[in-house]
Amino acid sequence: MPTEDVIIIGGGHNGLVAAAVLAKTGLRPLVLERAEKVGGCAVTSELAPGFRCPTLAHRAALDPSIVRALDLERHGLQIIRPAAIVCAPTAGDRALTLWMDTERTTREIEPFSRADARRYPEFLASLTAVSSVLRSAFSFQPPSLDRPRLGHIVNLLKLGRRFRGLPAPDAHRLLRWLSMSVGDLVHEWFESEPLVATIAAGGLLGQHLGPRSPGSAAAFLWLGAGEDRPVVPGWSAVGGIGVVSDALGAAATQAGARIRLCAEVRSIVVENDTATGVVLSTGEQITAQRIVSNLDPRRTLLGLVGPGHLPAHVSENLRHIRMRGTLAKINYAVSSLPAFRGLAARDPAQQEAALSGCVRLCHGIDALERAFDAAKYGRSSDEPWIELNIPSLLDRSLAPHGHHVVSAYVQFAPYVLRGSTWDTERDRFGDAATRTIEQFAPGFARSIVARQIITPLDLERDHGLTEGQIFQGELALDQLFLARPLLGWAQYGTPIRSLYLCGVGTHPGAGLDGRSGWLAAQSIAP
C-alpha cells in the first residue's frame, strides 16, 4: 500500500495550486520542494541587508478565478495594480507611459503621434476582444485528437462559438496575428517608434525570437490573454511577489496538503510503466498512488524517469522541445530612485506614478532586433533589452528609506554561449545591462549598493529551469495548446501511468497564472 495518495514534485506556484485543488477534493497531497521555501519562480529574497527583491519573476498574473477559489486574499495576498501599465523613457528627454486609464494614455501618446493616439483605443478594444477568445481556451484541458471526450467536444464548440462571436475584422485579426511577427502586428497600428517597440517587446519575453520573427505575435497574445490587460499583463503584491507563493502555500496547507522543504527528488520509481513513488536525494523512498510533477517535461521524463522507461519517439520528441533560455535576471539594490532623463521634466510624484508599473528600455524595433541577433550566434547582447520593475515604489518596506530595489529582465542572454561560459560571462553581461540602464537614467551605476546576476545557467542550476527557459518550453505555435508539451500528450498525463505534469510546460503555459496547476489537478482529481 503506497504511503501517499499523491506526491507533487516541486512547490512552484503551479505545484501549490495543484496541491490546494487536490486537497480540496479530499486527497492529502505531499509537496516536495527542493529549496528552503516554496515558490519556485515567484519568490522574494533578501538581496542585501534591508533590501528585499523578487528573485526571478517580478510580475504575476494569477487567474482571478484561482485567486477567488483558493481565497488567496484571506491567506495574505494583496494585489497591487499600479495606475501605470508601462513606462518607456527614451534616451532623450521624453517618456511615454501607458496607463490603465485609456484616455490618459491617449493624451500621453499625442505628442509622439496624433494618429497613434487616435488608434490606441481601437487597438486596445480589438486586442482585448481577441485575447478574450484565447483566454477561453485557457480554461479547459486541450482535447485529445484520438479519444476526445464529450467534455472536450463541448469545450471546443464553446471556443468556436466565442470565435464566431467576434466581429469579422477581429476574427480575421486573430487568425492573422497568431502567425505574424509582433513587430509587423504593432506596426500595422502605430508609427511612433517608442510606442511600437514598447508594445512589441512583450512578444519577446523569455522567447528565442526577435520582433521581426513570425510567431512573436503569438507569444505576445498568449502572454497577454490571461486577464484584461493584454498590452502588458500582470500585477505586483504587497510584500513582493513571493507573497503569491506564501498565500498559495497557506491555502494548500489549510486545505490539507503537506509541504516538505529541502526535499529534492532524485528519481521517479517506475514499475510496469506505472509511477509508484519517488526517491529523494538522501536516498529516502516514498511511495505514492499518483505523482504530479511541477518540473518541466524534459526534466521530469528524461531526468527523473529516464528514457529507458519511455517509447523511443517520445524521448526523441521531448529532446526536441525547444526551450532555449534567453533571459537573465539582474536585481539591483540602489541608494536612490533611478532618475530617468525622459522623466526629468516631471515632478517626483509624477515620476513615481509613471514608474509604478513596468519600465521598458529600448531604442526601437531595430535595437530589439539587434539584441536578438547576438543570441542567434551564441553571444549575449552588448546592448540588451531591459524590462525593469521597482517593487519598492509600491511597497516601501522592501528597501530602507529613500533606497530602492530594481528588478530587471535582461535579454538576450542565450543559454548556449559559443566559445565562452556563463560563469565567465556573468559580470560582463551584468555590466552591459548596467550600462544600458545608465544611458536612460544617468547616475544609475553610481547608485548601486548591491547587484545579483542570475544567468540562464543559474536559472537551470539553482532554479531547475532547463536551459534557463522561464516557460519550461518556448511559446511557439507548435508547442502550444494541443501540442503542449507534446502533440498527443496535452491532457497532463504522460506515457507513464499515474505520472502527471502540472508545470508551465503544459497548457496554457502563459506565465505566472496558475492555470496549468489548476487544469492538471482537474484531470487528476478522482
Next chain:
Amino acid sequence: MRYHAIVIGGGHNGLTAAAYLARAGRKVLVLERRDILGGAAVTEEVIPGFRFSVCSYVVSLLRPEIIRELDLTRHGLQILPLDGTFTPMPDGNYLWRVDDHAVTHREIARHSRRDADAYAGYGQAMVEMARFVRPLLDMTPPEPTARNPRDLLKLGGLIKRFRDLSPANRRNQLQLMTMSAADFLDQWFETDVLKATMSASGIIGTFLGVRSPGTAYVLLHHYMGELDGVFRSWGLPVGGTGAVSNAIAAAARKAGVEIRTGASVAGIRTRHQRALGVTLDNGADIDADIVLSSVDPRRTFLGFLGPADLPVEFVDDVKRYRFRGSSAKVNLALDGLPEFASFPKGTTHLRGAISISPTVDYMERAYDDAKYGAFSRRPYIDMVIPTLLDPTMAPPGKHIVSCFVQYAPYFLANGSWDDQREAFGDTVVDTLAEYAPGIRNLILHRQVVTPLDLERDFGLTEGNIFQGELSLDQLFFMRPVPGWAQYTTPIRGLWMCGSATHPGGGIMGAPGRNAARRILGIRH
C-alpha cells in the same frame, strides 16, 4: 465585339485562367502590358545569341492537371529534369545530392553517416506531408468565419484529414506549418552544410531568415512540385521559362482566346460596385461581363480602382498586404563553364542547382544585412547553368548562368537600387569567385535584375516574386486578404487570378486554374 471576360496580365496565371474560360466556351481577351507574354515566366534574348529566363528560371510546381488538361506537351512544353544540388564549401569540401539515392547516401556520409541514414526518411516524411497539402492547392479556400454549410464542411474536412494522419505525421505537419526551416532540420540532421543548403528553399521570396519561424512552410511549398509524378523534382523548360508561358498561350489561342500585347490597362471601369470593363492607357474602353486581374491586389485595387470604389476596411487590408521583395536575379553570359575549386572534375555536378549556402550562420547573416536595409554582403545564391541541358540557349561553346540571389531588399536604407545595381552585381560575382575563382574571366555579359527592376519591368510590386510574401498570415484563407480568399472581390464581376491568390507563387498555374473553375461554377 463583346467579350465575356477580360484578363489583365498575360503571365502564366492570366493565360491559364483565360485558357480554361475559353475552353468552356467563353469569349476571352487577354491584355498584356509588355510586348512579350509570360510575365515573370519569360525568355528574352538579352544579348544576341544568349537567351535568358530573365526572372523565374526553373519549374517544378506547375500543376500536372494543367499540363494534362491544356495539353501543354502538344503545345510545345518540354521539361528537362534538373538533377541534384551541388553546394561548394569555402574549405574546399562540398556537398552533393542527386536523385540517385545511393550516390546521395555516399556523398552525405562523407559528412555524417547518421545524416546519410536519416536523409531517406526525411524525404519520405516530406513526400507524405506534400501529399497532405497537395489537395489544398486545387481548392478554393473555405472562409473560417462563414456560416454557410459548404465552407463549414470544408473546414471540418480539413480537420478530419489532419486527424486521420499518423501521430508522427501530425507532428511533422504542425511543425512544418509553424517552425523555422533551420529548427525543423535541426531535428533531423547534424551536418551544418546540409541543413544550410536544405533550409535555403525555406526562404525563397520571403523576407525571413532560415531561423525565422514560418520558413519551414516554404520548405514544404518547394517540396510540392512534381514532374511526371515525382515529388521534389525540378526541371528546366526547353527554351526557358518563357516556353511555359508560350505553351499556355498556344493552348489559350487554340481555345479561342484573343491575346493583345502592348496593351497596358489604365483602369477598371465600374458602376455601382460592378465591373464594366477596362480602360487602356491609350484611352480606349473595352467592355466585358467580367474582369479577371492576374496582377497583385495593390495594383488592382489601389491602381486600377480608387479607394472610393471600395469598402474602407478592404482598402486597409489591401494596404496591409505585405510584399517586401528580397530577391534579385543576376544572369551571366559565359565564355565557358566555370570550374569549382572543390570539385574540378567533370560537369555532372553542374547539371543541377549550384547552391551557395555553406553554413546556417552564413544564411542567417545574409538575412541580417537585409533586415537593416542593405543587400547581403555574402548572399545566398542558387545558380543554374541551363545550357548544359539545353544548348540552344547560347551560341555553341558558350553558356548562360542564372543566379537567383537573396537577400536584395527592395527597401534600401541608403541609396537606390539604380545606384547600387553594379555594386550588387559585383558582390554576386565576388561571392561566386570565392568558390569558382576563374568565373570572372569567363563573363561576357552580366544582367542584374534588381527588385526595383522586377517592379518596374515586370509589374511585381516591391519586387516580390510571389506577388506577396508566402507567410502563414498571407496564405490559404488569408490570401490575399482575409474574407476575400475565394478569388472574388468587393466589386461584382471582378475576380483575382494571380499569384497573390491561393495557393500562391511559383510557376504553378493553380491560382489561374482555380479562379477560372470558380467562375465557371465548378465546385472544388
